[in-house]
Amino acid sequence: MIDEVVMLRHGRTQYNLQHRLQGQIDVPLDIVGQWQADQSGYALASRFYWAKVNRLATHPESIAQPPAAAAERTDINQYCEAPAAARRMVVISSDLFRAQQTAHAFADLLGLEVTCDARLRERSFGQWEGLTREQIKAIDAEAYASWKRHTGGETRYGVESRAQVGERGAKAVRELIQDPRYADDETSTTMMLVGHGSWITATIANLLELDPDGMNALGGMRNACWCRLKVRHTINGQPADRPLFELEEYNKAPAIADSADWENGPADLRGSSMPDWCPIIW
Known part of the structure; x- marks a missing residue:
């Protein structure tokens, strides 16, 4: 049963740096x-290390073994008996390359597979x-x-409305939670969804029944930051008609973001031709 959903936004791209609307254009990190994706990947892999234990317990043939001349073999039972092995994680990414890169920065550390799903694509602009x-x-x-005022003027140019993005995203999340490829009633599961800022914000707003254009709307997501939702399947001990969501974390960054220039990155990564990132000015 999927009882937790984590949504991770992709790292920075050149379009982000230039403040160009990416939408569904395929742009790499x-x-x-x-660097942002790697830092978040390290932090999340440390936090969810149990996912690696579960994978090794489920696939003991992938546990490294020493040469035959070694004094003893790796004890597979330690992995199978570890309480951490009782929980698993699945990683699903938008099929746009920047999201895939970010997903692998996390998943590869734990040996997890990444499944691509076009339903997680960014808002179309x-x-x-x-x-x-x-x-x-x-x-x-x-x-x-009108776009700035959240009154819908952008839709004249074929831009998806915030409400449409939220409906599309929430529908995808609910379908994924019920998908037999990922939903296992016997195993508590965290679903990691790697995607895009506008999609994440609008989807969470819809799941929480917030007005995406209202005063209580969620703020924007920083690159390579994440949100975490608890998924409830019962109410007062009785099965709910559909899963209910509680927001536990929003726009969370790794600890290094508090001490480093998160948007611009370390100085030794920035060549002479790279401009400084600046906040968006409407």
Whole structure:
């Protein structure tokens, strides 16, 4: 049974650095984005180390064994009997490459497979994809202002509304939770979904029944940060009609983000031609 969902946003890309709307354009991580993905991957792999124990207990043939001349063999029973082995994790990524790179930065450390799913793709920005805010404003200042006010002017250009993204994302999450490939009633499971900022924010808002355009809407996600939701399948001991969600963490970053320049990365990763990242100015 899937009783926990973690949503991880991809690391930085050149489009993020340039403040271009990526949407569903396939853009890879830049060097700082790979560093961000790796730092979050290290932090999450440490936190969820039990997932590696579960994988090794489930597939004991993959446990490393010493040469035949060694004094003794690796004790497989230690993995099978460890309480950590009772819980498992599945990792599902958007099929866009930046999300796959971020998923593997975490999953590869624990030896977990990554499954790609197009339902986790970012919000589509239609005709605005690839453009900066300045370019959008020059094309249609009224539509831009409406987008800024959350009154829907962007939809004139084929942009998915926040509500549509949330509905699409929540539908995908609910379907994945019930998917027999991932749902095992006998094993408590964490589902790691690796995707995109707007998709994550809108999806969580829908799952929590928040207005994506209202004053109580969630704030934006930083690159390579994550959210965690508890999934409840019962109410007062009785089966619920559908899973219920409780937000436990939002926009969480690894500890290094508190001491390093998270958006720009370490100085030794930045060549002379790389500009500084700057906050978005509407």
